[in-house]
Amino acid sequence: MPPTGLPDSWDLEVEDGGESEVYGDALGLTFNRFSPGRILDRVAELARRTGAAVLPLECPVILTNQADRRHLPKTLRAEAIVLAPAALTGSAIQLLISPQPEPRRRPALPRFPYHPSPVATGSVTPSDAPCVCCGQERGWVYTGPVRAADAPDGGICPYCIAFGKAAERYDATFTEGIEGDVPKDVVTAILRRTPGFVAWQSPTWLTHCGDGAEFLGLAGAKELERYPDAVDDLRRRCAEWTWPPDEVEDFLGSLDKDDQPTAYLFRCRACATHLAYADFT
Ligand SMILES: [Zn+2]
Ligand SMILES: [Zn+2]
Structure with missing residues (x-):
């Protein structure tokens, strides 16, 4: 075996943070405990550039040249897959290691x-x-x-x-x-032709500038950090409950997207002001 200049083993790191242990010699390299992602792109590139066969564990061998089939041990020959070099990619290897059904394409929503x-x-x-x-x-x-x-x-x-x-x-x-008051066709559109949302109490649609607002989703204190106008709206609503200010702030801080109390975030379709109300059981 001629010296290769390679260490016995080393750690390969790739740009997405993935890693693999690599060891081997001039005849072959083994990639051990590799991360999903770009590591396999590197393996594929190496195989494309050297014409090496790829042998994923307990999977058929991947070749890029039909003539190489005869170099394989008999037991591997029949099952081996020949890919055009350009088709030998990280995702092709990934697919062989863990076949995934093609994700179904879904039509655009109304x-x-x-x-x-x-x-x-x-x-x-x-x-x-x-x-x-x-x-x-x-x-x-x-x-x-x-x-x-x-x-x-x-x-x-x-x-x-x-x-x-x-x-x-x-x-x-x-x-x-x-x-709030909005025209009758807006009421019909919101109640009868718009997907609703699950709330702790009966869901209420907010309005602004004489129109229904867009529902943006459930929000907790963390999500609301980006929407000070929505927090002001919540504060105003809490004031109507005549809560003392420190209780209001505690309440706002306890809002949680996944547990009660939860805020419901909206945006005005005309002036883009964010609005929110909150509820709990
Ligand atoms: Zn239908
Ligand atoms: Zn508005």
Whole structure:
């Protein structure tokens, strides 16, 4: 064995912070205890540039040249995979190590003017089940409250909410009430064609500048740090409860996105002021 100039083993670090132990010699290198991510890109690059075979543990061997198959031990020959050099990438190796189903592409959601990001707020989540209202597999399901005498427990797709089909079919609304006066068509849009949200008490939609506000999501003290205007709004509401100021500040500090009391954050569609109210059981 000619000297390689390589140490017996060393630690490889890559730009995403991933690491691997490497040891070997001029005939082969072993990457041990490697992190997911870019490490495999480095392994793939090395194999592309040297024409080396890649032997992931308990997986078929990856070759970049059909002629190399005959150099393999017989037991590995039949199963070996030949990839064009350009196709030998970190993700190709990753796929072999832990095959993942291709993520399903989901259609774009309908536009909800009063609830612009219902996936981010958790009111709409991916689902492969057919919608209970339209019977179609839309790729998404609404997970918020449905207020109706004979409403299904769940399973309505966001398209049936946006197009008013679910509201009509079940005589349903998706939020409890609206604070302040807004035109009738706005009331209808918010109650009947907008995904609602789960609150500790009956959910209330906030309004500003004569229009319904956009719901941005649940918020705790930490999330509200970025929205001093929303905190002012909460402070004003607490003052209406005639709480002493130190109790109000304690209350604001105890707001929690995942546990009560929780704040509900909105933004005015006209002037962009942030608004919030809070509740608890
Ligand atoms: Zn539907
Ligand atoms: Zn406004």
